Every structure is written in structure tokens, then in C-alpha cells.
Amino acid sequence: MGRGVAGAWRRAALSAIADLLLPAVCPLCREQAGAELCAACCAALPRLHAPCPWCGMPNHEVPCRACDERGLPHLASVRVAFAYRAKLRRLLTEAKAGGRAAAVRAAAQLVPDPAGPVALVVPVPPAPGRRSGPHLATRAARVLARRLGVPCAALLACTRSAHPQHRLSRAERWRNTQDLYAARRDPPAEVALVDDILTSGATASAAAAALIARGARAVHGCFLARTL
Ligand SMILES: [Zn+2]
Ligand SMILES: [Zn+2]
Incomplete structure (x- = not known):
């Protein structure tokens, strides 16, 4: 086990113990009482202004300057909640790199609804060999499935x-993610695909391609944040 991994384990273990022993506070400012994001932190999250419905870039114009209305390969639509910067970046860093359970719980709640009807919610899976602990995309997928009243798998x-x-x-x-994923069984025709951060879109496109290869007709992407 490398030193970095051991350090991450130690931090995650300590934060899990702290979560159990200390009174619950807002996972971002760590000042306001309560296990969820406080009102001030929620208001300070960097919302995306008029994101493109096909690629999630802000300040959508017609045609979209980022994707030219072509969107991301294999994704029928893209919904993104926030820009990956400022307080949102700190929350996701603590959830992902820090492995803080309270940050994972709070961040997962921020997942946006899909743009179209879906019969199933599917997370982009963790990378092989990832250390154990709560996986943000999987948690967010479960939150979304509960909200929509559909299964998550x-x-x-x-x-x-x-x-x-x-x-x-x-x-x-794009080369790195080609054929990176396979579906374990056939999905329904309409699926919501959940991931935490949308950057180039290569990972999400590869995941959507795997669902389409097994019969999905529309894969709607739902992301917590977009890098700009
Ligand atoms: Zn707060
Ligand atoms: Zn676009």
C-alpha cells in the first residue's frame, strides 16, 4: 500500500470516527448545526447559468458554442447542477479525495433530475482498485432513484x-475510455446515468455507449458539477 493511499485511509477513518462522535455540523462550513448543507452554504454554491441541455456548458446560446448542438456522444441530454469551482469544488474534493462520509452524503443530494423520463438510474462505476468507502456517483444515483421512484442498479x-x-x-x-465499460445485463429503453464531475464527457459517453450497446435508446446524463 502506497503512502498516499495509507494517508487517505487514515483520513477517511478519522473522519468517520469524528462523524460518529461529534455533533453533526454542516459538512462544508463545519459551523452550522445539522448533518446537511446549511442555508448559507447552499446559497453560496456556484450554480450554472443556463447550461446547454446537450453538453452542460453555461450561458447556452443557439447554436451552442461548446458543442454546436451536437451534444456529447451517446448522451440524449445533459443536466448539470453546479460549476466545479469554489465551495462546490471543496465539497467534492472532501467527498472524493478526503473520503469524508458527511461530504459524500451532502454532495449526493445535489444530483439534478434527468431531462427526460427514465425507468432506471445507473451510476458510472468506480475505477478498478479504488479504495473502499462511499463512492459519490453511486450514492448520488441512489438519491436520484429514490427521488424519481425508480430502481437504481x-x-x-x-x-x-x-x-x-x-x-x-x-x-x-477519449482514447483512454474507449470500450471501458460493459453492461452486466440489458437496461430498459430510458436510463439516467449519474456521475459526479463532467469534464471532457469521455467517461460519461463511454458509459452511455455500453448501455446503448445493450439496448438502451435514451441515456440522460445527470452530473453534480461541470469543469469550465
Ligand atoms: Zn454551512
Ligand atoms: Zn452544448
């Missing part, structure tokens, strides 16, 4: 390990 599996996307260029990201 971990239908996708990684077919191989891939390089961490954040170290790659845009072109490399």
Missing part, C-alpha cells in the same frame, strides 16, 4: 483498468 462494470483521466489531455481522455 450498478449495471456497468469496467472492462479493464485505465489511466486516471485528470492526468490526460483531451484527446487522450
Whole structure:
């Protein structure tokens, strides 16, 4: 086990113990009482202004300057709640890198509804070899499924390990995720696909392609945040 991984384990274990022993506070400011984001922190989250319904970039114009109305491959629509910066970035960093259970719980609640009707919610799966602990996309998918009153299933599996996307260029990201996922069984025709951060869209497109290969007709992407 590398030192970084051991450090992450220790931090996650300590934060889990602190969550149990200390009175619940807002996971972002850690000042206001209550296990959920306080009103002030919610108001300070960087909402996206008029995001493109096909690629999630803000300040949507017709045609979209980012995707030219073509959207992201294999995704019928894209809904994004926030920009990946400021307080939202801090919350997601604590949820993902820090493994803080309270941050995961709070962040998962921020998942937006899909743009169309769906019969199933599917998370983008964790990378192979990821350390254990709550996985944000999976938690957010469960939150969304409960909200919509439809089932949630971990239908996708990684077919191989891939390089961490954040170290790659845009072109490399698309190559890196080609055929990265496979569906374990046939999905219904309309599916919501949930992930935490939308960057190039390569990961989400590969996940949607795997669902379409097994018969899905419309895959609606739902993301917590978009990098700009
Ligand atoms: Zn707060
Ligand atoms: Zn667009």
C-alpha cells in the first residue's frame, strides 16, 4: 500500500470516527448545526447559468458554442447542477479525495433530475482498485432513484483498468475510455446515468455507449458539477 493511499485511509477513518462522535455540523462550513448543507452554504454554491441541455456548458446560446448542438456522444441530454469551482469544488474534493462520509452524503443530494423520463438510474462505476468507502456517483444515483421512484442498479462494470483521466489531455481522455465499460445485463429503453464531475464527457459517453450497446435508446446524463 502506497503512502498516499495509507494517508487517505487514515483520513477517511478519522473522519468517520469524528462523524460518529461529534455533533453533526454542516459538512462544508463545519459551523452550522445539522448533518446537511446549511442555508448559507447552499446559497453560496456556484450554480450554472443556463447550461446547454446537450453538453452542460453555461450561458447556452443557439447554436451552442461548446458543442454546436451536437451534444456529447451517446448522451440524449445533459443536466448539470453546479460549476466545479469554489465551495462546490471543496465539497467534492472532501467527498472524493478526503473520503469524508458527511461530504459524500451532502454532495449526493445535489444530483439534478434527468431531462427526460427514465425507468432506471445507473451510476458510472468506480475505477478498478479504488479504495473502499462511499463512492459519490453511486450514492448520488441512489438519491436520484429514490427521488424519481425508480430502481437504481450498478449495471456497468469496467472492462479493464485505465489511466486516471485528470492526468490526460483531451484527446487522450477519449482514447483512454474507449470500450471501458460493459453492461452486466440489458437496461430498459430510458436510463439516467449519474456521475459526479463532467469534464471532457469521455467517461460519461463511454458509459452511455455500453448501455446503448445493450439496448438502451435514451441515456440522460445527470452530473453534480461541470469543469469550465
Ligand atoms: Zn454551512
Ligand atoms: Zn452544448
